Amino acid sequence: MTETTYRLAVVAGDGIGPEVVAEGLKCLAAATEGTGIVFETTEFDLGAKRWHATGETLTDADLEAIKGHDVILLGAIGDPTVPSGVLERGLLLKLRFALDQYVNLRPSRLYPGEVSPLREPGEIDFVVVREGTEGPYVGNGGALRVDTPHEIATEVSVNTRHGVERVVRYAFSVAAGRDRKHVTLVHKHNVLVHAGHLWRRTVEAVAPEFPDVTWDYLHIDAATIVMTTDPSRFDVIVTDNLFGDILTDQAAAVSGGIGLAASGNVNPDKTGPSMFEPVHGSAPDIAGQQKADPSATVLSVAMMLDFLGHGELAAKVEAAVAADAAAKAESGLVRSTAEVGDALAARIRA
Ligand SMILES: NC(=O)c1ccc[n+]([C@@H]2O[C@H](COP(=O)([O-])OP(=O)(O)OC[C@H]3O[C@@H](n4cnc5c(N)ncnc54)[C@H](O)[C@@H]3O)[C@@H](O)[C@H]2O)c1
Numbered sequence: 001m002t003e004t005t006y007r008l009a010v011v012a013g014d015g016i017g018p019e020v021v022a023e024g025l026k027c028l029a030a031a032t033e034g035t036g037i038v039f040e041t042t043e044f045d046l047g048a049k050r051w052h053a054t055g056e057t058l059t060d061a062d063l064e065a066i067k068g069h070d071v072i073l074l075g076a077i078g079d080p081t082v083p084s085g086v087l088e089r090g091l092l093l094k095l096r097f098a099l100d101q102y103v104n105l106r107p108s109r110l111y112p113g114e115v116s117p118l119r120e121p122g123e124i125d126f127v128v129v130r131e132g133t134e135g136p137y138v139g140n141g142g143a144l145r146v147d148t149p150h151e152i153a154t155e156v157s158v159n160t161r162h163g164v165e166r167v168v169r170y171a172f173s174v175a176a177g178r179d180r181k182h183v184t185l186v187h188k189h190n191v192l193v194h195a196g197h198l199w200r201r202t203v204e205a206v207a208p209e210f211p212d213v214t215w216d217y218l219h220i221d222a223a224t225i226v227m228t229t230d231p232s233r234f235d236v237i238v239t240d241n242l243f244g245d246i247l248t249d250q251a252a253a254v255s256g257g258i259g260l261a262a263s264g265n266v267n268p269d270k271t272g273p274s275m276f277e278p279v280h281g282s283a284p285d286i287a288g289q290q291k292a293d294p295s296a297t298v299l300s301v302a303m304m305l306d307f308l309g310h311g312e313l314a315a316k317v318e319a320a321v322a323a324d325a326a327a328k329a330e331s332g333l334v335r336s337t338a339e340v341g342d343a344l345a346a347r348i349r350a
């Protein structure tokens with residue numbers, strides 16, 4: 001058997017991160033068993049514990065070491081004992097930006113047995129292509145006269161033609177490979193007339209390259225209505241970094257819950273490793289209690305396998321999660337994080 005080896009950087013992170021990543025790795029081992037595909041893992045001690053011990057979030061040396069890997073699996077970053085933004089910006093966003101992960105791919109699928117306010121399983125199947133390296137996330141801003149009645153704070157959204165065009169083209173190429181072949185641009189060009197118009201003009205310019213793909217437009221506020229009342233209408237959504245962040249938590253809520261929402265921070269040009277992580281955060285309210293659903297991390301592992309060209313293995317992992325969702329709806333059992341991971345690994349092996 002020929003052996004394929006991948007170097008996998010593991011950043012378990014904070015809160016429920018280590019709990020869900022353990023199950024993700026368990027399922028990765030189950031999926032690759034006997035296939036000749038080997039993941040050599042390096043664990044990176046990054047997050048709140050490291051920050052408290054050293055004051056470091058992500059050093060240049062950490063970044064260089066991570067760059068030496070093919071892919072990254074991340075759990076969650078953020079902790080109530082660390083000032084808000086320190087780890088989120090200094091670690092998570094720094095990774096996405098430094099590794100040029102400009103496509104934040106966030107699929108939503110409603111599996112049989114999962115709960116949606118309105119739809120039947122099978123009716124919800126869309127993917128959000130969220131821009132990952134620009135918008136209001138770039139850190140272009142500041143505060144003046146802090147803590148005075150005259151305080152002014154700015155957070156300027158930066159949108160470049162290059163940055164918008166590459167993610168829009170990626171979204172159209174994703175749509176071209178899907179059955180419905182439809183892109184919805186979500187923005188707010190009735191108010192954000194500079195950024196919004198750049199996004200609209202870019203879509204108009206790129207669309208003719210994909211004659212089979214249709215497209216339409218929704219303002220973000222209207223998009224949240226459709227996401228709640230008729231999410232089955234969506235196929236591929238392309239949107240900016242902040243709108244995409246908000247819309248994908250809502251997407252998770254209407255398609256089985258945040259415990260099932262997976263994502264890939266993809267660098268399509270492969271100038272750096274891509275990073276796979278659940279959409280959810282470190283969930284301090286349930287951390288350390290084995291209450292977290294690891295399914296989102298397991299589905300992120302599936303996305304990672306697919307990204308590496310192992311579509312069959314990815315499908316096997318996703319099928320295990322779907323089957324587990326159906327079974328759990330029937331049994332009504334409350335299981336620990338590890339028990340869910342064990343059940344998923346057993347289904348993958350079966
Ligand atoms: N990608 C990331 O690492 C990421 C994403 C979002 C938030 N955060 C950070 O996480 C911290 C907490 O943020 P938050 O509370 O806004 O969002 P969160 O996603 O951590 O939690 C929101 C709610 O969802 C629940 N939840 C989340 N994941 C779950 C899972 N796998 N199973 C069951 N329930 C789950 C939580 O218990 C909580 O009630 C903050 O520091 C935030 O910055 C990190």
Ligand SMILES: CC(C)[C@H](C(=O)O)[C@@H](O)C(=O)O
Pocket residue numbers: 077078088089092093245279281
């Ligand atoms: C923690 C935060 C920086 C992050 C984001 O806004 O991208 C999170 O909410 C997510 O969705 O991955």
Ligand SMILES: [Mg+2]
Pocket residue numbers: 245246249279
């Ligand atoms: Mg988010």
